Amino acid sequence: MTRSTSDAEIVVGYDGSPDAAAALDWALEQARRDGRPIRLAYVFEWLTVAGWVGPGVTPGMWPDEQARQQVEELVNKAAADAAAANPELTVRGEVRDGPPALVLEESSAEAGLLVLGGRGHGGFTGLLAGSTAVSVTAHAHCPVVVVRRDTAEAARAGHITAGVDGSEPSLVALGFAVEQAALRRVPLQVVRAWQPGREHWNLTGEQARDAALAEGRAELDEALRRWQERFPDVEISVQTATAAPAALLIDSSRQAQLVVVGTRGRGGLRGMLLGSVSQQLIQHAHCPVAVVRER
Template sequence: MNTSNAKYAIVVGIDGSGESLRAVRWAAAAARLRHEPLHIVYGFAPLSGFYGAGMPVLQNAYDDLVRAGERVVAEAVGAAREITGEHVRITSEMPNEPAAPLLVERSRNARMIALGSSGTGGFTGMLIGSTTVAVSAHAACPVVVVRGRDAESGPVVVGVDGSPSGERALAMAFEEACRRETPLVAVHVWSDDQFTGFYGSLPLALDWEEIERDEQRLLAERLAGWQEEYPDVKVERVVVRDRPRHQLVEWSGQAQLVVVGSRGRGGFTGLLLGSTSQALIHHAECPVMVVRP
């Protein structure tokens, strides 16, 4: 098994599920597109979820689990190599550590992490795995949740809200659109609550058309510098009065990637994932990149 102490470019977490193999293929395509290394991580903690895990374990049983884990890693490496050919360096590791904290640690030296939308654990009917939620909330680099359809065409869509994580998401979205040679759709959503308060009481008569023009100017200002840096990226601006999660989930039906900040201007202080990013990693119809500040 290959390991590397160098800084990683693209990391993908696996667990033996079909969803994690989809994440491997997405990550391999991203590594090929960037001509960057791919690192496959299997958090191998086979006894951590079992009652009585502190009791002695028969060596033969443990050896069987190790061999099964090695087969999982070999299958993932093979799936990645089918995508990359011999042009991308692929490394792998299978430490005896729980997946979520391991991947968060690897994120400190990674450009991005890719994960499947659900894994081998959890409860039947859950829309997304606990590891995916934990890594999306705590990773030090962007996290791509590979879900929905296999989208190789369509625009990159980004939610623009002016928050610190939203600004970083905008930078990543322009980079992705440029690399993929595809248009970028910048979606800026505003709602009545911004102007009427939580309970919808109107303190004064509001000119909704003027508010919309102000929001369009705000979006133009956010995009101006990035359009100068990426002049070849065609940008479509969308300003709409709605909820961000509604619009972005709808746009995910025609996008190849949706990029969103980990949390926006609303919500409660201390939340690591906002309602919009939560909704997307559960319901989007294409892969979602969650970007922290």
């Protein structure tokens, strides 16, 4: 049975790379806020090509039991160091075998949150350039946060930004964003981008824009009303604009500590994870990015 995300552990995809270290730091700070345990998961993928070098493994060594022992020592040390620096938290490490994307997706079924570095090495090589990030964020059973090393500092300041388009996945993401804003005691900025569509074909450009923005704002007001009643102390602002979704969200991320989006949307956010928007966010946002998928 899948546990509630309120008490399920935070899983960190860890391979010893600088971005993985940034992801671990982010996860530790999150755990200090909500008290959840942390599990470092190293996915050990056995490869048989010449010249294979695993993270934390002596160059030139073939993947054998000694290589696996080095990996286990790497993960256990990282977990022990994190636990020693945060005695109030429970931190453990594990090494699992298999394709990284598949193993992480499986791990997410029992997790409350999955945190990944932007780029890794070994089992996470090319995390953002290839299909692994798309697969994990699209199919994980819990929210996924991607932390690039160059955005780690931004995670400690600013507001929370949520990209919303009125679709059910985006409203699930909105709920996650509100909860994070309340937990961190920071404002929430809700962003809704609009681009011309067929639904207003009979109107002029300016009329279509005004009609779409008005409809979008009405949808948002209804959704936000429920969350505002539940979290009255969260300051919420709304930004609606006729702009490309990725550009609008990336711009908002300059002053944010976290950008939150759903897995799939409609209108301006259609194909969030199957097209270029999510990739642009994960690679170019100025802060960590959370992708939330309905369980």
